[in-house]
Amino acid sequence: MRRLTSIGSHLSAPTKHKIVLTRDLGPDIMPMLTTRTDIELVTWPDESAPCTREWLLQNAPGAAGIIILLSMAVDDELMDAAGPNLKAVSTMSVGYEHVDVAALGKRGVRLGYTPDVLTDAVADVSIMLALMASRNDGRSLTLAKDGLWPSFTWAPFAFCGPQLSVTPERPELTVGFIGFGRISHATLRRLVPFGVTNVLYATRPGAKADPVQDAKFAETFGVKEVKRASHEELAAKSDVVFVLAPGGPETKHVINEAFLKGMKKTAVIVNAGRGTLVDSDALAKALKEGWIWGAGLDVIEGEPNVGKDHPLVQEPKCVLLPHIGSATHETRRAMASRAVRNILAGIHDQEMEAEVKTK
């Protein structure tokens, strides 16, 4: 075990582990850190703004642990600034694209993250977006709040979109999943009572079909068929496509012009995974030209720098939320408390609740 050396702060002592916290975690969570006698806590002081890179680099030296959020890069420069005392980094997120895992690995620094706890919250938003994207004809979701209802003339097919639930006219509902992990499963479970009959899924390229496992899935979820499919088949047959895969270079723009052109005109696409998976320009074109009915996005490439002039902000058939998948009080408290427990486990060489192997 490495020993902590004094790093020049009057608060530090040989027995205290310095933890750098890049954001105040609120009154429910902070006591998990502030009431402990074994740590020296250095917290970014501004509750209304994110921690600056400059502050983080200035405060990293001597840290045994750093708790970070999704927007903060963890790289060689930060590792060098922290120095050899650093034992663990803990991100309050399920994704860790912002972390240079190899840079941590070569220094023996561990990485904690917070999967699982946000599964249900993101599944809830996935269902919400599928419904919103279907029921959004470009006006229906905003017209009343814009005060335009009185001037609107009702008609038998006004505001109509495709129906998510099965109907006697369309008794089958095929759902496609790009990525078929925990969040996809939780989303599918919630969709079953809407009448799902067929499930198609795609994961990493080259993954082999496993009909036995697929048959088990079908039985577990109570649907007619679950099947690994090519992107072409998945696009062509699905009434709703959920994009719920990790980000990173391997999955960049898996939803591109070819995929969108292959979809049904009445289908909707939901992205509650990572923005990079969907080519925004292709999607804007698909919506504008009516290749598909609609889109519901909780994430988008380049977020949060997505302003009024962005083609998908302009596009009436696109519902866009500001990455609120995990934004429930219950889930964010669970993520924050897990991030704290992970960093405490990291500095004390104990098992983390959820750890990314860094080497």
Add this chain to the structure above:
Amino acid sequence: MRRLTSIGSHLSAPTKHKIVLTRDLGPDIMPMLTTRTDIELVTWPDESAPCTREWLLQNAPGAAGIIILLSMAVDDELMDAAGPNLKAVSTMSVGYEHVDVAALGKRGVRLGYTPDVLTDAVADVSIMLALMASRNDGRSLTLAKDGLWPSFTWAPFAFCGPQLSVTPERPELTVGFIGFGRISHATLRRLVPFGVTNVLYATRPGAKADPVQDAKFAETFGVKEVKRASHEELAAKSDVVFVLAPGGPETKHVINEAFLKGMKKTAVIVNAGRGTLVDSDALAKALKEGWIWGAGLDVIEGEPNVGKDHPLVQEPKCVLLPHIGSATHETRRAMASRAVRNILAGIHDQEMEAEVKTK
């Protein structure tokens, strides 16, 4: 059987039944009427505006059947204008508050309507509104489309609302239903995978508790408990309240200040039934003062005359949709074709698919 007399149109003939259609039903449905040789069809000619009362009164004389929409009053005046040939009125709606049922009854005129076929579409919107009302912190649903995302500062608890799905922190989910008919059941079925444990429902005043039936419901839906409850208990215990009861004077303002004050601060209320059930002023006050978390409305008292200055349009914690519950292509086609089949059955003295007893 009454005989149709000539009514002055060169198209009419003694063997033809005159049907007045107050709105063009679109290319999928119209052939059900236009291809028939046994009827003389008189259709309101303007596809972009609703039929006027004046036109309807002018064209009603001699009609054997009239097909109407939700916004058109059917009363003594219209019956008198139509005269003794009128055998049936068919409304393309599940509600019939716009129809003076007694006025039809005393003339022996039958009334067709279109229940059931919209059950799933309205249940879909009920789920959507429950999710939207929970996840709407007043900014989260609109911020990105308003182009404000780039200027927003993320924080661990930004955009948070209460979670619909159960969580380890809140492992029970109690759902309350005002009205417990087909749409409530369909909504409940869709909610079960979100983790519903307890269901409370209230129907008409004085209805007796039936614990045996309730136990059967609990088994059917796969939840811990289903129970008829007082409004007080339902308000106090529910995490989500769905208002899915018929309109009319008996149910006017059943959701009032007392009900809303009795609800949990973290609860949401969804109205996809009829606007008159909820006192809008009381709800605006409840949202403004934080008695409850949020509201999701598909219907509102006084609709569609609900403009920009309406307190619930102004209220950020209120999601308001322009009565799109049944607005899916599939369901509206099913409603329109059922309305047509009902009127054809009515003029030929056959059984209607769905008929309101008028006497």
